[in-house]
Every structure is written in structure tokens, then in C-alpha cells.
Amino acid sequence: DAGVTQSPTHLIKTRGQQVTLRCSPKSGHDTVSWYQQALGQGPQFIFQYYEEEERQRGNFPDRFSGHQFPNYSSELNVNALLLGDSALYLCASSFGVAGELFFGEGSRLTVL
Amino acid sequence: GENVEQHPSTLSVQEGDSAVIKCTYSDSASNYFPWYKQELGKGPQLIIDIRSNVGEKKDQRIAVTLNKTAKHFSLHITETQPEDSAVYFCAASNPQGAQKLVFGQGTRLTINP
Numbered sequence: 001d002a003g004v005t006q007s008p009t010h011l012i013k014t015r016g017q018q019v020t021l022r023c024s025p026k027s028g029h030d031t032v033s034w035y036q037q038a039l040g041q042g043p044q045f046i047f048q049y050y051e052e053e054e055r056q057r058g059n060f061p062d063r064f065s066g067h068q069f070p071n072y073s074s075e076l077n078v079n080a081l082l083l084g085d086s087a088l089y090l091c092a093s094s095f096g097v098a099g100e101l102f103f104g105e106g107s108r109l110t111v112l
Numbered sequence: 113g114e115n116v117e118q119h120p121s122t123l124s125v126q127e128g129d130s131a132v133i134k135c136t137y138s139d140s141a142s143n144y145f146p147w148y149k150q151e152l153g154k155g156p157q158l159i160i161d162i163r164s165n166v167g168e169k170k171d172q173r174i175a176v177t178l179n180k181t182a183k184h185f186s187l188h189i190t191e192t193q194p195e196d197s198a199v200y201f202c203a204a205s206n207p208q209g210a211q212k213l214v215f216g217q218g219t220r221l222t223i224n225p
Contacts, residue, residue, distance in 0.1 A: 004155070033211050042118075042201050042215030043156065056212050059113075090155055098210035103148075103155030 002027060004093050004104035012110045013081050021076040021107045025093030032074040033101065034066060035090040043090055049074050050097050078109075086111045114139040116204050118216025126224050131192055133219045135202035136184040142204040145178060145185045146213070150199045159200075160187070189221075197223045 005024045013019050025032055031050045035043035045058035049068035063079045072093075078085055088108050092101040115138040125131050137145075143164035148156035162169045162176045162185065169176050173192075178185040189196055199220050203213040 031211070035213075040218070042116075042203075042218050043213075044215070045212045048211055058212065092155075092211075094211065100158060100161075101146075101211060101213070103157070105153065105155045 004029075004091055004102055006089075006091050006104040006107050008107055009105070010108045010110075012112060014112050015081055015083060017081050017111075018077065018079045019081060019109060021078075021089050021091075021109070023074045023076070023091030023093075023104060025072050025074070025091075026102050029093035029095050029099075029102070030072050031094045031097050031099065032068060032072065033092045033094075034074070034076050035092065035103075036060070037088040037090055037106070039087070046076070048097065055097060081111045083111050085109065114142060114204055114206070114214040116202060116214050116216040118202050118219060120219060121217065122220045122222070124222045124224060125192055127192060127194060129192055131189045131196070131221055131223075133187045133200055133202070133221070134184060135186070135204075135216050136182075137204045137214075138183065139204070139206060140180075140183065141206040141208075143207055144205045144210060145176070146203050147174075147176060147187050148201045148203065148215075150201065150218075152198075156201060192223045194223050194225055197221060 033048040034046040037043040047057045088106040092103045146161035150156045175188040202216040
């Protein structure tokens with residue numbers, strides 16, 4: 001049984017570019033949440049998707065957007081990248097909006 | 113909004129000894145308090161959680177205690193082993209945002225053989 005899978009694992013972008021990160025939830029899960037983890041810090045909640053809609057959002061600017069597909073997979077898009085966007089982006093899935101979260105191993109984004 | 117403070121930031125203990133990590137939270141409406149273990153290059157893994165209607169929960173060598181009045185909760189690891197070495201995070205959420213977890217800053221636990 002595959003857990004939460006994320007791609008790519010590592011990527012490097014330059015300021016002003018756009019990036020798309022992808023997440024496949026654990027089998028049987030229908031809800032996806034995204035977190036940003038800066039180096040040496042705890043994860044910060046970006047948003048949650050359920051039934052292809054954004055259900056909750058943290059304190060992140062509109063440059064951060066997402067999407068959930070009918071197969072429950074999800075994408076995180078970040079536009080106009082800033083140096084401060086360099087971080088590990090974690091995807092977590094669950095069954096339902098209040099279920100236990102299972103995290104993927106993350107996508108490490110470096111912005112130069 | 114919710115704010116979670118975690119202490120200490122680093123903790124080093126001898127193998128076999130106990131380790132305690134403490135967290136405080138600010139939002140009295142928070143009712144769910146999970147603890148995560150993050151190993152190098154991996155995502156956080158839930159190791160134990162507690163809800164506000166319970167004061168203590170134990171799972172083998174791991175226990176969590178919650179003091180709602182003081183708004184603090186603690187992780188206790190007994191008989192520590194080298195594989196317990198990792199970064200541990202506490203988190204909190206309220207009923208309106210069950211998965212909108214607010215994490216502490218993390219504790220790097222090192223078990224010395």
C-alpha cells in the first residue's frame with residue numbers, strides 16, 4: 001500500500017519563476033493538505049483540499065494556489081517565486097477533513 | 113490565532129534514560145494535540161495524539177499528558193533507544209480547523225549510546 005507520494009523530490013528555480021508540485025494521497029484518502037517547512041522550523045499550514053475545493057487556508061499570499069483532481073491527487077502552484085519561498089513542501093492526506101494526517105517526504109524547493 | 117511554543121530546542125540523553133519535551137499553546141479552543149517524529153529526509157510521522165477530553169495517553173514507551181487549565185502538554189519517552197533520535201514536533205488544532213495544525217518549533221533529540 002503506497003503512502004503519500006510527492007514529486008519532484010528536489011528542484012531549483014530562480015526568483016520570479018513559477019513552480020508546480022504534485023501529490024498523490026495514500027490509498028483510500030480523499031483529503032489533501034499542504035504545509036511549508038522552512039529549514040529548522042515546524043511545518044506551516046498552507047491550505048486543504050476536499051471534494052476538489054479549497055476548504056481551509058493558512059496565512060499565505062495568493063501567489064500560492066492549488067488544485068485537487070477527481071482522483072484526489074493535488075497540485076501546489078507558487079507564482080512569482082521569492083528567495084523566502086525556499087523550503088520543504090509537505091503534502092499530507094487523510095480520510096475526511098478531520099482524519100489522521102499522513103505526510104509525504106516532501107519536495108525541497110530552492111529559489112536562487 | 114493559535115501559537116505553540118516548544119521546549120527545549122535540543123535535548124541529549126543517555127540511552128535508557130527518559131526524555132521529556134514540553135509545549136504550551138495559546139488558544140483555549142484547541143482540542144487536538146498530536147506529536148510528530150521527523151527523521152532526516154522524511155516527512156513527519158504521527159507517534160501519539162491526545163484530545164482535550166483526556167488528561168493522559170500512553171502507548172508502550174511513549175506517553176503524552178495534557179493540562180488544559182495551564183494550556184500545556186508534554187511528551188514523555190521512557191527507556192530511550194538510539195532509533196528515538198530525531199526531531200519531534202508538537203502541534204495543536206481546534207474543532208474549526210482540525211487539520212489546520214499549528215506546529216511548535218521542534219526539538220532535536222539525540223540518544224547517546
